[in-house]
Amino acid sequence: MQIHWPLIVSTTCQRVGLGLFICAFLGFVCVGSPVGLSVVAWITLVLLAVGGVASVFHLQRPKRFFNAFKNPKSHLTQEAIVTPFLGAALLACGLDGVLYDLGEASLLAGAVAAALAAAFLVCTGLAYQMGSRPAWNTPFVLVLFLLTALSAGTIGVVVLWLVSVGLVPVVFVWAAVASTAVCVACQIAYVARMRSVGYGVNVEATKEPYRPYFIAWVVMGAAVPLTMLLSLFIIPLAPVISCVIAWLSCACGIAAWTMLFFRGAHKVKMFPMYPVDLNLDM
């Protein structure tokens, strides 16, 4: 399958932004993170806006965008329905403490925004789970959408925590390491599964034409973030820079991973036992 660049940008921005907000909210509620939810909400809104603009470029007739709300059974419609509510909830969080003070209702606004962010990620993950693409015909797709968001989100919170107060609890760094490690383990399992999906479309990720994306993901999505995070325990010099590198690398790793994800999503062959005289891949 071809790589659809607008979707690479939009899904990467969504996961980085929404993962950040969910993790910041959980950090705030569970361990009293000092990271301000209003700042996180604005970062998330900017990333969502970039992703939204990118996804419009995927549409061949963007002027008809508002037709996207017509089929509630479609995960894309569900995504479109969630979007305005999510935007409003994030805006409410972003303006809290700037234009008004929600007081104790801040927590409620944050919870609503976090729940809608999770719902958005679930809709996107489900949209890509397709029977016609054997590599995508697995619950791994949804799990990986959520795990990549979690990984980027926890690293992002570590960065913002360090920027806010200069120190971050060890437990939160370990949470970022653990979520990234679990995500990488699931990605490895997904890549291993691609080798034997059948229908004549098995994919060896380490070989051409998938190799560049595979290497990019291994380096940026796994090696650099984990090394940078673990380096905080060994050489705690310039922790903010290490964590920023880990966060940016994680985001690039998600993009590289999504490229591999698209490239490996071939359509089922009608009769895989026979060579075909026309190119079936679109």
Next chain:
Amino acid sequence: MSDKRYGMVIDLDKCTGCQACAVACKMENDVDLGVFWERVYRMGPIGEFPDKLEMFYFPNQCMHCENPSCIDVCPTKATYQTDEGVVLVDASLCFGCQYCIWACPYEARTLNPHTKIVEKCILCVHRLEKGEQPLCAYTCTTGCRVAGDLGDPESQVSQVLAQNEDRAYRVHPEFGNKPSVVYLLPRKGAETLCKSIGR
């Protein structure tokens, strides 16, 4: 709600891969350059000449599934199903997100690069409604295609299907789409395929 259920039977034993159906389709429906509603693939050859050689032609088009995955994924409801079971695209609603192309397991849809809208076979429903065959079936040099009302046991298409039930095959039944285009497997030249599906 209509009792009619339009479908088509294609006898792979008769198809010679002449592509007349693909040309006829382009003429009848004014199909744009680079867009195909109908394609004929050559499957094979594999095996050894003369006794173990396998090859056949496979005309491919929209299967007008009873349970089409393209309809579920379409966010704009541009893709819809008529009461007679024909799956169509409302060009005024489609915004070219292409998810239907991705979701269709049968490679039946194409994005028109000029109109930026997804297109596919319409089973020449305008002809079927007048009691005529789709132009691909009308033009077929070997008569390998018959279309009509699969819900009417007296219709020609139902009778052809009933007479050849032992060769009838709906591609990839495991997806649960229940295609309304039924293929009659070749009597010779597709032994590997027949073995793989337990025939």
